[in-house]
Amino acid sequence: DGGITQSPKYLFRKEGQNVTLSCEQNLNHDAMYWYRQDPGQGLRLIYYSQIVNDFQKGDIAEGYSVSREKKESFPLTVTSAQKNPTAFYLCASRNRGRSYGYTFGSGTRLTVV
Amino acid sequence: AQSVTQPDIHITVSEGASLELRCNYSYGATPYLFWYVQSPGQGLQLLLKYFSGDTLVQGIKGFEAEFKRSQSSFNLRKPSVHWSDAAEYFCAVPVNAGGTSYGKLTFGQGTILTVHP
Numbered sequence: 743d744g745g746i747t748q749s750p751k752y753l754f755r756k757e758g759q760n761v762t763l764s765c766e767q768n769l770n771h772d773a774m775y776w777y778r779q780d781p782g783q784g785l786r787l788i789y790y791s792q793i794v795n796d797f798q799k800g801d802i803a804e805g806y807s808v809s810r811e812k813k814e815s816f817p818l819t820v821t822s823a824q825k826n827p828t829a830f831y832l833c834a835s836r837n838r839g840r841s842y843g844y845t846f847g848s849g850t851r852l853t854v855v
Numbered sequence: 856a857q858s859v860t861q862p863d864i865h866i867t868v869s870e871g872a873s874l875e876l877r878c879n880y881s882y883g884a885t886p887y888l889f890w891y892v893q894s895p896g897q898g899l900q901l902l903l904k905y906f907s908g909d910t911l912v913q914g915i916k917g918f919e920a921e922f923k924r925s926q927s928s929f930n931l932r933k934p935s936v937h938w939s940d941a942a943e944y945f946c947a948v949p950v951n952a953g954g955t956s957y958g959k960l961t962f963g964q965g966t967i968l969t970v971h972p
Contacts, residue, residue, distance in 0.1 A: 746898075773958050782864065784945060784962035785899075792958075800959070832898055836958050844891075844960070846898030 744769045748833050748847035755820070755827070755854050763818045763850045765833035771845070772838045774816035778802060779830040779849075788831075791816055792838065820852060828854050857882045859929075859946045861963035868936050869971045876931040876966050878920075878946030888929040889947040889960070890920055899945065905929060916940070941970045 746767045755761045765774065773792050777785040787800030791810040805824025810816055816835075820827045833847040860879045868874055880886055887906050891899040903914025910922040920931045929946060943965045950959040 748898075775958070777962075782964055784964045785960075786962075787959055790959060834898075838958070843901060843904075844899070844958075846900070848898045849896065851896070 746833055746835055746845055746847035748831075748850050751848070751850060753850055753852045755852060757854055758822045760819055760821050761852065763820065763831055763833075763852070765816045765818065765847060766814055767816075767833075767835045767845070767847075768814060769835055769845060770813070770837075771835035772813070773836050774810070775834045775836075775844070776800075776806075776808065776816070776818045777832045777834065779832055785832065788818065827852055857886065857948050857950060858961055859888075859948050859963040861944075861946055861966050863966050864964065865967045865969065867969040867971060870938050871935050874931075874933045874936045874940070874968070876944050876946075876968070878929045878931065878963060879927050880929060880946075880948050881927065882948065885922075885924065886948050888920075888922065890914065890918070890929075890931050891945045891947060891962075892916075893943045893945065893965075895942075902931070902944075936968075936970055938970045938972065941968055943967045 749764045775790045776788040779785050786802050788806050789808040791797035807819045831850045834844040836844050858881045889904045890902040893899045902918050903912045905912045905922050912920050918933050945965050946963040947960040
């Protein structure tokens with residue numbers, strides 16, 4: 743079945759370390775997105791990509807980086823510059839057009855220890 | 856920028872009771888509007904969406920929502936809640952509600968639904 747796979751589901755990081763969250767989709771979707779979720783704040787957009795080798799900053803990109811070398815993959819790196827990285831991270835994808843029908847992954851919970 | 860507000864952070868209902876979750880949006884013209892549901896530790900699932908036309912929209916799992924321009928609202932309803940409906944619900948609108956926004960969505964703060972037996 744087609745879908746989005748995020749891994750790992752739980753991730754622990756020491757302060758000062760970079761960590762990469764994986765997001766892979768086999769839906770043949772063009773666009774992919776990374777959102778951060780904190781309790782009571784909804785979802786906030788970190789980065790998005792409309793096509794391969796192109797991506798744009800969202801509302802809270804500081805301390806994060808991404809790449810889009812393949813259509814299927816959109817990894818997110820949380821760098822040591824991110825001041826408060828403990829959160830739930832959600833990856834989503836959709837076909838370009840007007841439908842806005844996102845497909846979400848099941849998320850990665852990152853905890854800084 | 857367009858925005859949505861969910862006034863209720865937490866709602867508790869009894870199983871079998873009716874449910875209404877509120878969502879207010881800010882946009883001058885008719886926006887696209889969405890409701891998503893999230894079970895604990897999971898991703899979001901689309902319940903329903905409104906683009907234009909009939910203001911009463913039917914979704915999955917027995918949910919419906921009504922677009923009311925006069926009240927700038929898009930409230931989610933269900934006539935009889937089941938225990939499995941306990942989850943967090945998000946209202947969303949495209950960042951540029953009527954034009955190109957590259958699919959970016961702005962989400963409300965979410966409403967947590969608790970269902971008592």
